[in-house]
Amino acid sequence: MTRTSLPKATARAHSNIALAKYWGKGDVAQNLPATPSLSMTLSALHTTTSVVFEEQLTRDEIVLNGVQLSGEKRARLTQFLDRVRTLAGLQRFACVDSHNNFPTASGLASSASGFSALALAATRAAGLAYAPEEVSALARVGSASAARSLFGGYVALELGAQSATRVLAGDAYPLSLLVCVVTLLPKDQGSTLGMAHTQKTSPYYPAWVDSAPAVYERVRGALLARDFDALGRATEHSALLMHASMFAAEPPLNYWSPTTLALLQRVSELRASGLPAYATMDAGPHVKVLVEPHNAQKIENALREVAGVKDVLVCAPGPDATVTLEGA
Numbered sequence: 107m108t109r110t111s112l113p114k115a116t117a118r119a120h121s122n123i124a125l126a127k128y129w130g131k132g133d134v135a136q137n138l139p140a141t142p143s144l145s146m147t148l149s150a151l152h153t154t155t156s157v158v159f160e161e162q163l164t165r166d167e168i169v170l171n172g173v174q175l176s177g178e179k180r181a182r183l184t185q186f187l188d189r190v191r192t193l194a195g196l197q198r199f200a201c202v203d204s205h206n207n208f209p210t211a212s213g214l215a216s217s218a219s220g221f222s223a224l225a226l227a228a229t230r231a232a233g234l235a236y237a238p239e240e241v242s243a244l245a246r247v248g249s250a251s252a253a254r255s256l257f258g259g260y261v262a263l264e265l266g267a268q269s270a271t272r273v274l275a276g277d278a279y280p281l282s283l284l285v286c287v288v289t290l291l292p293k294d295q296g297s298t299l300g301m302a303h304t305q306k307t308s309p310y311y312p313a314w315v316d317s318a319p320a321v322y323e324r325v326r327g328a329l330l331a332r333d334f335d336a337l338g339r340a341t342e343h344s345a346l347l348m349h350a351s352m353f354a355a356e357p358p359l360n361y362w363s364p365t366t367l368a369l370l371q372r373v374s375e376l377r378a379s380g381l382p383a384y385a386t387m388d389a390g391p392h393v394k395v396l397v398e399p400h401n402a403q404k405i406e407n408a409l410r411e412v413a414g415v416k417d418v419l420v421c422a423p424g425p426d427a428t429v430t431l432e433g434a
């Protein structure tokens with residue numbers, strides 16, 4: 107391929123929600139997590155990103171959901187594109203157009219699907235024929251949770267690993283995750299700063315990092331055994347351990363709203379009434395509820411009735427990230 111015929115690459119990556127959480131960095135420069143994590147890729151939430159490197163551009167042009175990015179948000183993405191340019195020996199700037207089909211930067215893992223789609227589209231647009239694990243390692247540098255979004259089903263980012271790996275295919279254990287949307291607004295404190303603050307000021311952070319590997323093993327073991335209750339209990343425990351470390355930061359890092367608590371209460375009541383359901387929360391007020399598909403409709407109906415719930419997005423395990431090329 108000559109440099110005048112670089113293609114436009116369009117990638118789609120699905121968001122993911124960690125059942126065993128990542129929170130805190132073991133190596134900031136390489137963006138390696140301090141905890142192992144395991145997620146479910148989400149069928150209903152995705153980012154679509156096209157990238158083309160063009161000779162006539164004098165800077166990267168980056169549009170997210172129809173709006174030109176500027177400032178720090180743009181800088182984070184141009185730094186990532188610089189890395190791709192270096193890897194490809196390329197000097198051209200890029201035209202990037204990205205779209206999320208769900209609220210951005212609100213605790214629904216838009217950075218996971220976003221950096222995953224960008225890593226896949228940008229490498230292919232730059233002519234780099236990377237294997238999925240190499241794209242995953244690159245995406246991780248942009249945002250660690252993005253390493254997991256390259257793969258469908260259930261995916262782990264093990265402690266110290268450069269890239270994520272699939273633990274189980276989605277159709278081998280098709281659970282449902284009900285994403286209860288509590289706000290459409292972006293969060294006040296992004297994950298990267300939030301975890302640095304927790305790491306620096308929370309006396310519970312070391313306890314979180316110490317306990318995370320055993321909880322990760324519980325999540326992984328229960329998933330492989332298809333033991334729903336054990337999986338759900340370990341999933342809730344991971345989320346609450348992580349949030350406890352945030353609450354104990356100074357000043358506290360509280361991503362919860364009254365609706366978050368009302369949803370947790372409702373999940374607990376549903377369980378007591380014989381409908382197995384388990385909750386997890388990320389860096390935002392939304393509550394994601396893990397259920398078995400045959401109970402999903404009843405539980406969804408109950409969660410929609412909780413005051414403050416704006417929507418419930420029903421997800422199955424999502425697919426691998428994909429990419430198409432035009433003009434190659």
Ligand code: 2P0
Binds near residue numbers: 123124126297388
């Ligand atoms: C996770 N989260 O495992 C955890 C649970 C949020 C709470 O990964 O600094 O956007 O870009 O590597 O990946 C969100 O953190 O952070 C996240 P960076 P990222 O899904």
